[in-house]
Amino acid sequence: MSSTTLLRNGRIIDPANQRDEVGNVLIVDGRIADPATVTSRKNVEEIDCTGLIIAPGLIDLHVHLREPGQTAKETIATGTAAAAAGGFTSVICMPNTSPTIDHASVVNLVQDKAREEAAVNVFVAGAITKGLGGEELSPIGSMAKAGIVALTDDGRCVQNHELMRRALEYAKMFDLPVMDHCQDINLTGKGVMHEGYWSTLLGLQGWPSIGEEVIVQRNAQLAELTGTPVHCQHVSAEGSVHILRRARSRGIPITGEVCPHHIALTDEAVRGYNTDFKMNPPLRAQSDIDALLEGIADGTLSILASDHAPHCAFEKEVEFDHAPFGIIGLETELALFLKILVHEKKVVDLPKLISMYTLNPARLLKLDRGTLSAGAVADVTVINPGLEWTYDKTTTRSRSRNTPFHGWELKGRAVRTIVSGKTVWSA
Amino acid sequence: MNAWNRKDLVALEGLSAAEITHILDTAAAFKQVGTRNIKKVPSLRGKTLVNFFVEPSTRTRTSFELAAVRLSADVVNITATTSSLTKGETLKDTALNLQALHSDIIVLRHSSAGAAQFLAERLSASVINAGDGAHAHPTQALLDLFTIREQLGTIEGLHVAICGDILFSRVARSNIHGLLKLGAKVTLVGPSTLVPKVFERMGVTVTHKLDDILPDLDVLNMLRIQHERQRKEYFPSLGEYTAFFGLTKERAAKLKPSAIIMHPGPINRGVEIDSEVADSGRSVILDQVTNGLAVRMAVLYLCAGARGELK
Numbered sequence: 001m002s003s004t005t006l007l008r009n010g011r012i013i014d015p016a017n018q019r020d021e022v023g024n025v026l027i028v029d030g031r032i033a034d035p036a037t038v039t040s041r042k043n044v045e046e047i048d049c050t051g052l053i054i055a056p057g058l059i060d061l062h063v064h065l066r067e068p069g070q071t072a073k074e075t076i077a078t079g080t081a082a083a084a085a086g087g088f089t090s091v092i093c094m095p096n097t098s099p100t101i102d103h104a105s106v107v108n109l110v111q112d113k114a115r116e117e118a119a120v121n122v123f124v125a126g127a128i129t130k131g132l133g134g135e136e137l138s139p140i141g142s143m144a145k146a147g148i149v150a151l152t153d154d155g156r157c158v159q160n161h162e163l164m165r166r167a168l169e170y171a172k173m174f175d176l177p178v179m180d181h182c183q184d185i186n187l188t189g190k191g192v193m194h195e196g197y198w199s200t201l202l203g204l205q206g207w208p209s210i211g212e213e214v215i216v217q218r219n220a221q222l223a224e225l226t227g228t229p230v231h232c233q234h235v236s237a238e239g240s241v242h243i244l245r246r247a248r249s250r251g252i253p254i255t256g257e258v259c260p261h262h263i264a265l266t267d268e269a270v271r272g273y274n275t276d277f278k279m280n281p282p283l284r285a286q287s288d289i290d291a292l293l294e295g296i297a298d299g300t301l302s303i304l305a306s307d308h309a310p311h312c313a314f315e316k317e318v319e320f321d322h323a324p325f326g327i328i329g330l331e332t333e334l335a336l337f338l339k340i341l342v343h344e345k346k347v348v349d350l351p352k353l354i355s356m357y358t359l360n361p362a363r364l365l366k367l368d369r370g371t372l373s374a375g376a377v378a379d380v381t382v383i384n385p386g387l388e389w390t391y392d393k394t395t396t397r398s399r400s401r402n403t404p405f406h407g408w409e410l411k412g413r414a415v416r417t418i419v420s421g422k423t424v425w426s427a
Numbered sequence: 428m429n430a431w432n433r434k435d436l437v438a439l440e441g442l443s444a445a446e447i448t449h450i451l452d453t454a455a456a457f458k459q460v461g462t463r464n465i466k467k468v469p470s471l472r473g474k475t476l477v478n479f480f481v482e483p484s485t486r487t488r489t490s491f492e493l494a495a496v497r498l499s500a501d502v503v504n505i506t507a508t509t510s511s512l513t514k515g516e517t518l519k520d521t522a523l524n525l526q527a528l529h530s531d532i533i534v535l536r537h538s539s540a541g542a543a544q545f546l547a548e549r550l551s552a553s554v555i556n557a558g559d560g561a562h563a564h565p566t567q568a569l570l571d572l573f574t575i576r577e578q579l580g581t582i583e584g585l586h587v588a589i590c591g592d593i594l595f596s597r598v599a600r601s602n603i604h605g606l607l608k609l610g611a612k613v614t615l616v617g618p619s620t621l622v623p624k625v626f627e628r629m630g631v632t633v634t635h636k637l638d639d640i641l642p643d644l645d646v647l648n649m650l651r652i653q654h655e656r657q658r659k660e661y662f663p664s665l666g667e668y669t670a671f672f673g674l675t676k677e678r679a680a681k682l683k684p685s686a687i688i689m690h691p692g693p694i695n696r697g698v699e700i701d702s703e704v705a706d707s708g709r710s711v712i713l714d715q716v717t718n719g720l721a722v723r724m725a726v727l728y729l730c731a732g733a734r735g736e737l738k
Contacts (some may be wrong), residue, residue, distance in 0.1 A: 197628045201440075203540040203562030203600060271540030317516055319539035321560070 087414025
């Protein structure tokens with residue numbers, strides 16, 4: 001018995017096909033099909049999308065699902081449920097789990113668990129170095145065979161430039177991009193917030209922008225040397241944007257990602273020592289936000305992501321120095337970016353924002369997703385771009401509630417998330 | 428309206444000039460008590476004060492203990508090594524336990540900035556900050572303000588310099604807030620690595636040349652300088668520090684005759700301050716210690732009063 005769904009009369013935005021028009025999207029047996037082939041309305045599930053956007057399923061390439069080993073914070077089931085509620089049909093999970101995803105067997109474990117329990121597609125990123133130790137390469141080849149889509153030591157940053165160079169050269173053999181958490185740990189020391197006026201006032205140790213910028217520069221030069229695509233995660237500092245712009249204009253294969261908190265909040269938010277404002281890299285100054293917005297506008301920063309980083313309440317409710325870095329973000333990121341980038345600052349239009357969540361990450365990771373082309377896997381996100389709503393963290397599907405956006409009035413959200421033709425979440 | 432309505436003293440930055448002055452005035456009254464034969468008053472009889480020191484300190488803890496005893500409170504001292512914090516209990520849990528034992532006032536010394544505010548937001552007991560990381564040490568600043576006012580009659584219009592490791596100093600930050608609020612002109616001086624220009628956004632002047640400002644000062648507050656492992660990246664040696672920023676006899680001679688010399692202690696004789704200068708007539712270092720007692724009595728008294736607990 002074949003299943004057929006017709007998404008009717010929506011604004012179809014499919015950047016991969018440069019499409020932006022009102023129309024219908026047909027799904028047959030989990031694949032996108034040509035709507036002209038609908039001959040009978042019998043046995044067709046019709047979904048009215050009038051006034052809504054029909055987009056390729058959104059991809060978040062920076063998510064911590066915490067499984068295996070840290071299931072008090074999050075599980076594959078709860079993390080992907082939050083992803084579905086946020087409009088994401090695919091997430092890329094980070095390898096800083098326990099044990100680390102630095103071996104094909106752990107890759108398989110995550111894939112098996114995801115097959116059984118995940119609400120959305122889970123793609124795995126493998127560690128660059130064993131145990132994220134920054135000293136020896138992980139078995140990259142066997143992880144590639146097991147199906148990882150990228151390498152990263154996220155949360156850590158490979159400090160040894162020689163090792164990073166070899167990692168990039170080796171990754172090239174398997175056509176894997178390398179995603180880097182850019183942080184020079186000597187420059188950032190024990191920093192817990194942006195180094196600037198507020199860290200001075202609050203007496204908290206600073207995490208200076210230069211600690212990110214020197215690694216972004218290093219990555220640009222190593223990407224040029226090796227030809228391996230390097231993706232700079234959660235870019236936060238003005239200088240990093242300038243470096244990426246220069247490098248990209250010279251054709252170096254380097255990309256940058258932006259997380260919503262880095263454009264929604266400044267370091268002043270830390271003034272109450274609330275650890276829901278503690279993340280790595282830290283919230284920075286208004287001049288950094290302005291640079292990030294410029295970088296998004298001119299395409300220097302081409303990918304959006306959450307860096308969804310769940311932590312238990314008891315872990316976060318401690319002295320600011322001692323709290324772990326990170327916030328959850330899957331359910332709020334799309335709304336925050338719509339509100340800030342599209343509605344308020346008008347930095348990008350809807351097609352461009354959607355491409356930063358679909359076409360661009362899919363290209364980087366070589367995923368056969370992020371498009372509504374006929375024959376593609378029917379991952380679809382239906383968005384109401386103007387819907388006003390208030391985020392209530394107590395309703396989150398995530399297992400954790402460490403968010404600074406509780407009570408925020410947002411504009412725009414996904415109203416239906418479809419994975420392989422099946423609705424996994426609807427508002 | 429009462430002149431003081433706060434259950435806690437976490438930092439000076441949120442206080443008004445009137446509130447700061449009220450503490451200083453209250454401390455002046457308590458200072459009188461210290462000169463009597465019977466030095467004890469019954470204000471906090473039946474109340475329990477916990478000196479909760481998660482970072483070591485002798486003089487501040489002793490000062491708070493003596494202040495509490497003179498107000499007739501019962502005092503318990505807990506230090507990091509004897510507390511459960513070393514057993515993995517969180518600060519929040521330890522504090523809730525202290526509250527469950529009906530502690531009325533918790534005096535907290537902690538190595539993390541924001542720790543006192545963290546407790547104050549979660550406990551109904553009064554929380555007095557006895558130093559949180561590099562953030563604040565309000566009672567030290569208050570006793571410094573008290574001493575300046577006592578010695579020079581006013582604070583408004585004075586030129587006060589604070590010299591040393593400003594970057595990591597909670598004493599400096601609290602002094603800056605208090606001094607600016609009461610109308611002083613503040614200059615910070617020290618090595619460029621330890622006195623970054625960003626401090627000027629607080630409304631002070633930053634300089635790296637102590638000699639240039641000496642003739643203009645009314646007050647010179649010398650901070651203790653340390654050169655442990657962490658600081659070796661910030662300046663090369665104690666000898667070099669002394670050469671540029673030590674208050675030598677020659678430098679002290681360039682001060683106005685009326686200028687006073689302060690130090691929060693403990694002093695490193697011959698490092699940030701010459702031994703004879705520290706003992707000289709213009710040094711008010713020991714007055715600061717005496718005044719600390721009166722200021723802490725005032726703070727405990729006022730915060731307990733704000734909770735409606737005074738007899």
